[in-house]
Amino acid sequence: MLPKRYIIPLVLGIVISLHYFFSTPSSTDYGRLASLRSLQEQFRVPSFSNTTLTTTTNTSTTAAVEPYPSNTTVFQSFHNDTQEHRANATFVFLARNSDINGVVASIQSMEDRFNKKYNYPWVFLNDEPFTEEFKRCVVSLLSSPTLTLPRRVSVLTDANVSFGLIPPEHWNQPEWIDEDRARMGRQKMMMKGIIYGGSVPYRNMCRFNSGFFFKHELLQPYRYYWRVEPNVKFFCDLEYDPFLYMEEHDKVYSFTISLEEHEPTVPTLWDSVKEFIEEYPQFIEPQNSMEFVSNDGGIKYNLCHYWSNFEIADMNFWRGEAYTTFFEYLEEKGGFYYERWGDAPVHSIAASLFARRDQIHFFRDIGYRHENFQHCPSGDQWSQGRCACDPQDSFDYTDHSCLKRFESLF
Numbered sequence: 001m002l003p004k005r006y007i008i009p010l011v012l013g014i015v016i017s018l019h020y021f022f023s024t025p026s027s028t029d030y031g032r033l034a035s036l037r038s039l040q041e042q043f044r045v046p047s048f049s050n051t052t053l054t055t056t057t058n059t060s061t062t063a064a065v066e067p068y069p070s071n072t073t074v075f076q077s078f079h080n081d082t083q084e085h086r087a088n089a090t091f092v093f094l095a096r097n098s099d100i101n102g103v104v105a106s107i108q109s110m111e112d113r114f115n116k117k118y119n120y121p122w123v124f125l126n127d128e129p130f131t132e133e134f135k136r137c138v139v140s141l142l143s144s145p146t147l148t149l150p151r152r153v154s155v156l157t158d159a160n161v162s163f164g165l166i167p168p169e170h171w172n173q174p175e176w177i178d179e180d181r182a183r184m185g186r187q188k189m190m191m192k193g194i195i196y197g198g199s200v201p202y203r204n205m206c207r208f209n210s211g212f213f214f215k216h217e218l219l220q221p222y223r224y225y226w227r228v229e230p231n232v233k234f235f236c237d238l239e240y241d242p243f244l245y246m247e248e249h250d251k252v253y254s255f256t257i258s259l260e261e262h263e264p265t266v267p268t269l270w271d272s273v274k275e276f277i278e279e280y281p282q283f284i285e286p287q288n289s290m291e292f293v294s295n296d297g298g299i300k301y302n303l304c305h306y307w308s309n310f311e312i313a314d315m316n317f318w319r320g321e322a323y324t325t326f327f328e329y330l331e332e333k334g335g336f337y338y339e340r341w342g343d344a345p346v347h348s349i350a351a352s353l354f355a356r357r358d359q360i361h362f363f364r365d366i367g368y369r370h371e372n373f374q375h376c377p378s379g380d381q382w383s384q385g386r387c388a389c390d391p392q393d394s395f396d397y398t399d400h401s402c403l404k405r406f407e408s409l410f
């Protein structure tokens with residue numbers, strides 16, 4: 001008979017051993033649950049209980065980041081990182097909760113044609129908190145075995161999806177804007193039938209995309225981004241990494257479609273640009289591409305811009321001194337609200353003035369559609385990319401395209 005005093009330690013020992021044995025991966029359900037719980041803690045994986053998605057808050061930031069409120073959630077998704085060298089890059093998706101169907105369609109298209117092989121992360125931004133439903137939808141889509149290869153659901157690596165809230169001061173119309181003047185501007189534009197002419201949220205969005213998105217906490221770790229919008233289509237397989245292309249060829253900005261802006265949205269933008277050039281000549285790149293945005297050496301704006309709903313670009317360019325000074329200069333003019341300055345002309349003018357012309361790239365092989373225009377590759381690029389678009393239906397050399405002007409730079 002075992003003496004009584006040995007019984008309790010013995011029982012305790014057996015219990016501890018059993019827990020250890022069953023907690024190791026690939027044993028029983030009990031083990032799966034225990035190791036899943038520790039993974040969740042380690043990687044902040046969302047836990048699904050019945051129909052509720054519970055999330056954890058990401059408070060980790062990199063150095064020199066503004067102290068934003070803890071407003072972001074980060075999920076580790078189930079991607080398998082197969083590529084050896086990847087760029088420091090992410091997708092950026094600004095969206096409203098109500099955009100969810102269009103968001104799903106765009107993610108599906110991007111994953112299918114490119115990202116299933118590369119597994120770059122996704123960052124979603126919103127001026128309102130994303131709903132649990134929005135997040136659940138996106139997270140489950142990005143970890144769905146039906147979306148891409150089954151391997152992706154089982155291997156946990158460093159690709160992730162994160163959801164961030166935009167700080168109000170980066171989004172809302174600033175206090176110092178004269179609202180009476182802004183209202184008059186909106187009314188004038190509405191009378192002219194200009195698209196989004198009466199919308200304040202649209203103006204917030206344009207200003208945010210011009211000067212703030214790259215300051216968001218969730219984008220601090222990254223250098224390159226690919227902007228994606230709801231309901232866009234990627235028509236062709238992409239067999240190489242455009243982020244790496246940007247990095248290896250020293251590109252800072254790229255596009256697929258370029259066109260002319262509605263003049264009434266930017267009546268005084270070019271005056272401000274000219275003032276800026278006079279005040280800060282040191283920021284103008286000697287090998288600039290002024291001819292893309294002006295037909296007369298800078299006297300007038302020709303309205304050409306790169307369509308910014310598609311952008312693959314280098315955030316260091318936006319974070320640099322030239323663009324920071326430029327954006328602040330434009331911001332002070334109030335034109336984002338008194339007029340309706342778009343992020344597309346603002347980005348395009350900056351890229352034309354502060355970057356070398358050879359640092360701007362036309363991704364001819366990326367088939368892309370955002371209503372109402374598309375770029376469809378042709379010839380070998382069309383067949384090799386298995387493009388699902390009509391090469392005859394491409395905006396490239398139509399009347400209001402600026403592609404010819406871009407090509408004439410070289």
Ligand SMILES: Nc1nc2c(ncn2[C@@H]2O[C@H](COP(=O)(O)OP(=O)(O)O)[C@@H](O)[C@H]2O)c(=O)[nH]1
Binds near residue numbers: 205
């Ligand atoms: N969170 C948020 N996103 C917005 C808002 N307005 C526009 N967006 C996003 O900004 C991008 C551009 O808006 P969109 O409606 O597509 O404008 P369009 O492409 O110029 O017609 C899209 O990704 C939208 O989801 C808004 O008020 N809040």
Ligand SMILES: [Mg+2]
Binds near residue numbers: 230
């Ligand atoms: Mg859009």
